[in-house]
Amino acid sequence: MTSTTATTSLGLVADIGGTHARFALVADDPAQPDHAQRVLCADYRSLQQAIETYLEKAAISGDAIDRACIALASPIRGDAIAMTNNPWQFRISELKRRFGWQTLKVINDFTAMALGVPHVSNEHLVALGGGPAEHASPRLVIGPGTGLGVSGLVPTRNGWVPLATEGGHVDLPVSSDDEIELLRILRRRFGRVSAERVLSGPGLVNLYQAYAQMQGQSGPFTTPQQVVQAAVGNSDTLARATLLQFCEWLGRVAGNAALTLGSRGGVYLCGGLLPRMAEFLAESGFRAGFEAKGRMRSIMEATPVYLVTDDATALYGSAEALGNEEVGRLQN
Incomplete structure (x- = not known):
């Protein structure tokens, strides 16, 4: 794992499935996620709560994160997201506004998995x-x-x-x-x-x-x-x-x-x-x-x-997606 500092611009990456959610932070190298953690989705009532809890446990200030990519086991159509095998629902625009991210991409989990494969x-x-x-x-x-x-x-x-x-x-x-x-x-x-x-x-x-x-x-x-x-x-x-x-x-x-x-x-x-x-x-x-x-x-x-x-493959892919202009729904 790499180390992070308060002055480092970080990206939040996530792989959200029907049962588990994985979170990590990345700086520059997609294949070097930091503070990786896996949690049970059933322990949280919403994606927002899961992210807030993750950041608290990682002792990372939200101000240190300016971008995020979230991979979901669900089709991505429009702003409103309702996951296929998970009760979590949210709006992309509201999630971006809540955390103050400059960039938010929301992509299919196997899009992230594919992008991560070259880094395995x-x-x-x-x-x-x-x-x-x-x-x-x-x-x-x-x-x-x-x-x-x-x-x-x-x-x-x-x-x-x-x-x-x-x-x-x-x-x-x-x-x-x-x-x-x-x-x-x-x-x-x-x-x-x-x-x-x-x-x-x-x-x-x-x-x-x-x-x-x-x-x-x-x-x-x-x-x-x-x-x-x-x-x-x-x-x-x-x-x-x-x-x-x-x-x-x-x-x-x-x-x-x-x-x-x-x-x-x-x-x-x-x-x-x-x-x-x-x-x-x-x-x-x-x-x-x-x-x-x-x-x-x-x-x-x-x-x-x-x-x-490698169970971090989708996290690598989410990190790769942050720098790929062809990928995902970009919220400006």
């Missing part, structure tokens, strides 16, 4: 086949957390431009008879079944419960952590079958997005769920699902995939 060191990248990357080609950033985030990086002469997408809400790709039956069960519960209904933390539980119903079993697990632990530890056959299906579907969805984006620069798997199951993911049908694209198989076989294990 090699020690926090786990290779999952393919390669080498074509460095002048787009990169795909995708990952299951509270939802399924999807973004991308497009190279330009002046650096990377991130794409803000809602790619987690595409249709779930099914092929086998068992998958069709799982889809039927999920459709009876949710109607339309998006990729996120399965490829997320809550989605993993949805899939586990659907598997249990299909097999005529009780399915006692109620959290994604329980399913992952039982599957990785090979202590529950239903949980293991569920996680194997999860990984294969993730490979297919990531492969579809990679083909759409033309991301020969690599695919980067982010989020808090996958690092807990890195070895299982590598040995699963993820890569097979990723590459199974018919006449496009050779392209997919050459496309590298990396698991990102």
Whole structure:
């Protein structure tokens, strides 16, 4: 961590998800956040309260901060923000005025994740086949957390431009008879079944419960952590079958997005769920699902995939966004 002083002009960066919020301060280097802290969103009634408490605990005067970038697990449309998987609501203009910031950018969390990927060191990248990357080609950033985030990086002469997408809400790709039956069960519960209904933390539980119903079993697990632990530890056959299906579907969805984006620069798997199951993911049908694209198989076989294990990636990206004129909603 770097040190800060009262005379240093600082930027506040934040990564706000459905469950956790991360805050940090940056001066010049996006890859060097200071005073990083993670909190439970449920402990605070609003984003404003969470920021105020963070600054108090960090013993940082609000006058030392002149800019901020807040990454949210939510679409960003207009001034009023209502998060998708979090009850927090606010107006961008009011938040900027409350803290007296000269600049405020509010961006999608996976836009921030994408911008942060180039700042992740090699020690926090786990290779999952393919390669080498074509460095002048787009990169795909995708990952299951509270939802399924999807973004991308497009190279330009002046650096990377991130794409803000809602790619987690595409249709779930099914092929086998068992998958069709799982889809039927999920459709009876949710109607339309998006990729996120399965490829997320809550989605993993949805899939586990659907598997249990299909097999005529009780399915006692109620959290994604329980399913992952039982599957990785090979202590529950239903949980293991569920996680194997999860990984294969993730490979297919990531492969579809990679083909759409033309991301020969690599695919980067982010989020808090996958690092807990890195070895299982590598040995699963993820890569097979990723590459199974018919006449496009050779392209997919050459496309590298990396698991990102640095949980500060979105904070790096939020810091990077502060100096990128192409990024985010700028409040003047």
